[in-house]
Amino acid sequence: MAWKTPGNAKYAESDEWIIVDGDSAKVGLTDYAQDHLSDVVFVDLPEVGDSVTKGESFGTVESVKAASDVYAPASGEIIAVNEALDDEPELINSDPYGAGWIIEIKLSDAGELDSLMDAAAYAKHCDERE
Numbered sequence: 621m622a623w624k625t626p627g628n629a630k631y632a633e634s635d636e637w638i639i640v641d642g643d644s645a646k647v648g649l650t651d652y653a654q655d656h657l658s659d660v661v662f663v664d665l666p667e668v669g670d671s672v673t674k675g676e677s678f679g680t681v682e683s684v685k686a687a688s689d690v691y692a693p694a695s696g697e698i699i700a701v702n703e704a705l706d707d708e709p710e711l712i713n714s715d716p717y718g719a720g721w722i723i724e725i726k727l728s729d730a731g732e733l734d735s736l737m738d739a740a741a742y743a744k745h746c747d748e749r750e
Contacts, residue, residue, distance in 0.1 A: 623655060624717065632691060636648065636690060640730070643726060648717065653716075661710075666698055678723065695725075
């Protein structure tokens with residue numbers, strides 16, 4: 621199966637994406653992740669002002685199949701959370717790279733992005749797990 625992997629995003633092995641805009645970045649779950657989770661029914665969002673550390677969990681996504689931690693692909697301070705997910709958690713399924721974003725962070729170390737995968741590498745990573 622071919623999952624969407626937009627070229628403007630970087631990807632973590634734990635199936636999160638990050639799209640950088642200046643010194644901030646939006647973070648969400650990849651198309652691969654939402655497809656494997658199935659129907660998302662709840663998202664446990666962190667608080668604006670919280671700090672996230674690369675590789676550490678900042679929230680949970682629950683689906684009809686399972687609950688899954690969401691990990692920060694980079695470190696920083698949360699400057700926005702997608703409150704639309706409180707009422708419409710299924711946005712993660714229907715538009716994972718758009719309306720289904722989870723948090724926006726102010727990056728503390730843009731160099732951390734260098735260790736993430738580009739779209740082609742992430743697509744290969746997904747294919748290898750099938």
